[in-house]
Amino acid sequence: MKQENNRRTEHIWYPYTQMGDDFAPKLVEEAKGVNLKLDGQWVIDGISSWWSVLHGYNHHSLNDALKFQIDKFSHVMIGGLIHEPAIELAKSLSTICGRSLNRVFFSDSGSVGIEVAIKLSIQYWMNKKQATKSKLICFKKSYHGDTTGAMSISDPEDSMHHIFSPILMKHHFFDAPSSDPDIKRDQLKKIDVFLSKKHDEIAAIVLEPLVQCAGGFNFFTPDYLDELRNLADKHDVLLIYDEVATGFCRTGTFFAYHQSKTEPDILVCGKGLTGGYLGLAATITSDKVFRAFYAKGEPEKAFMHGPTFMGNPLACSLAIKSIDLATKNNYSQKFLEIQKILEEGLLGFTHPLIKRIRVKGGIGVIEVYNKSDIDGFGEYAFNKGAWLRGFESFIYTMPPALIKESELRKIIGIMKDYFLDKN
Ligand SMILES: Cc1ncc(COP(=O)(O)O)c(C=O)c1O
Known part of the structure; x- marks a missing residue:
């Protein structure tokens, strides 16, 4: 794995990263719906590739639109x-x-x-x-x-x-x-x-x-x-x-x-x-x-x-x-449904490390008092089956519109379990 990691980090300059610290980017092998296959493991993407992926990956209608134009x-x-x-x-x-x-x-x-x-x-x-x-x-x-x-x-x-x-x-x-x-x-x-x-x-x-x-x-x-x-x-x-x-x-x-x-x-x-x-x-x-x-x-x-x-x-x-x-397909409504599930799942959850939780549309955020308390959250989430990352003093989800309710509930569970497992 060390050799493989060297290959991944030898020539690429990664964004927002101190590459001198322990750093092991995961290899994306496949992507479908709201799931990514990372180093052989399928996980749910809870952050839509920096909030850009709207429908999910490898969407047949978008693929067709691209193929149609590429041939012109x-x-x-x-x-x-x-x-x-x-x-x-x-x-x-x-x-x-x-x-x-x-x-x-x-x-x-x-x-x-x-x-x-x-x-x-x-x-x-x-x-x-x-x-x-x-x-x-x-x-x-x-x-x-x-x-x-x-x-x-x-x-x-x-x-x-x-x-x-x-x-x-x-x-x-x-x-x-x-x-x-x-x-x-x-x-x-x-x-x-x-x-x-x-x-x-x-x-x-x-x-x-x-x-x-x-x-x-x-x-x-x-x-x-x-x-x-x-x-x-x-x-x-x-x-x-x-x-x-x-x-x-x-x-x-x-x-x-x-x-x-x-x-x-x-x-x-x-x-x-x-x-x-x-x-x-x-x-x-x-x-x-x-x-x-x-x-x-x-x-x-x-x-x-x-x-x-x-x-x-x-x-x-x-x-x-x-x-x-x-x-x-009325995505505004879909994001309001996501909002409702995020509100049900996140609001009201308390933990001594958590400062505030907030939800707006398809965005659910947990803010902690100390940044260092979310070190390791990304790896924790990956091991539990989701691609999520923290930054500054936040862990958050901003999933694609087509996420299923069960997938969203799993993400919410992982965000909360991270704190419960710290006890
Ligand atoms: C509100 C806002 N404006 C601008 C940008 C920059 O967009 P890009 O990364 O496509 O240059 C971002 C990126 O996260 C953003 O969140």
């Missing part, structure tokens, strides 16, 4: 060319967003989709001859990706990116959104007061709607979004939602912001867009934003950005099929 063509540049899958997907996303969000800029990952949103929001004001509006309002506990612009709008102190703080563009950070009515009122008041003084410097407010995911699983209520929309309108700044993690029904509506009464000016989605098969992201803007770039005979107002693999036809074909499956 796998890739073409979008500069000066276009193809049916991109046209159809852009239409489908605009229809789902409804109202004014109707322009889609494709890229290849969530982080790049965020870079696009940041640049669009800043250039929007340049094009309107208000170039001083170039900073963003951001929130603690936020995580928007690992590229430089995305890091600059993610929590600057309490995050894995903090060492880069000195070289990042400086934005303005406010406390993570709270659902407590008094704290919330106070938080929004602070943003209001700040914007009253500084709106000439602010391009946009950016946040993950309803669930701040990788920055600490902070959940908050939809009225917060409506309040931010009011503030954005009042002080003439744009509003950007990062739905890279929350999109595609995971919180119980197609996009999380659909639980609010209002909408953003720019929305970014990725991860589950292709059902978790291939990298693809979309930055969707309102007509208002698009019109600031649309000017005959003014090339400097154009948006100068174009990732080589933006709108890849294979990825777009998958996304069309994935969205079709999610809407026809």
Whole structure:
């Protein structure tokens, strides 16, 4: 096994990992439904491959969509060319967003989709001859990706990116959104007061709607979004939602912001867009934003950005099929059913090591007081038959929509048994 592990670690540089420590990545041999065969053992995947896998692995309809497109063509540049899958997907996303969000800029990952949103929001004001509006309002506990612009709008102190703080563009950070009515009122008041003084410097407010995911699983209520929309309108700044993690029904509506009464000016989605098969992201803007770039005979107002693999036809074909499956089979409802089972199974469970348990849509989280108490949780879960991992002070599940009730109950059992077995 040692020799085999050397082969797995000799040339690959693994993400988020101190490879000098004990480290033994598992080999994926097969994947089917919500199950992964890892080093010869079938286990239930409780985290959807970084929250991207929506339907499960090796899904026949998605496989067919991919095969159909691969026999036509796998890739073409979008500069000066276009193809049916991109046209159809852009239409489908605009229809789902409804109202004014109707322009889609494709890229290849969530982080790049965020870079696009940041640049669009800043250039929007340049094009309107208000170039001083170039900073963003951001929130603690936020995580928007690992590229430089995305890091600059993610929590600057309490995050894995903090060492880069000195070289990042400086934005303005406010406390993570709270659902407590008094704290919330106070938080929004602070943003209001700040914007009253500084709106000439602010391009946009950016946040993950309803669930701040990788920055600490902070959940908050939809009225917060409506309040931010009011503030954005009042002080003439744009509003950007990062739905890279929350999109595609995971919180119980197609996009999380659909639980609010209002909408953003720019929305970014990725991860589950292709059902978790291939990298693809979309930055969707309102007509208002698009019109600031649309000017005959003014090339400097154009948006100068174009990732080589933006709108890849294979990825777009998958996304069309994935969205079709999610809407026809009412995945929002499926995630609400998952929510109910998670609530029944997790809420109310107590243990001296546990600080708090929370559930939102298809996301179930146990937070502990001490990070070190979840060392070894991944291996424990694997030995009990599930692929789950902890990070920081959290263990969590965020399974694919098609997980069976028995599989979900097994995951919940493993999360709880981990603590009970420590006694
Ligand atoms: C909310 C959010 N935004 C952006 C990203 C970055 O996406 P990607 O890893 O596809 O670059 C992530 C990744 O976890 C995310 O959770």
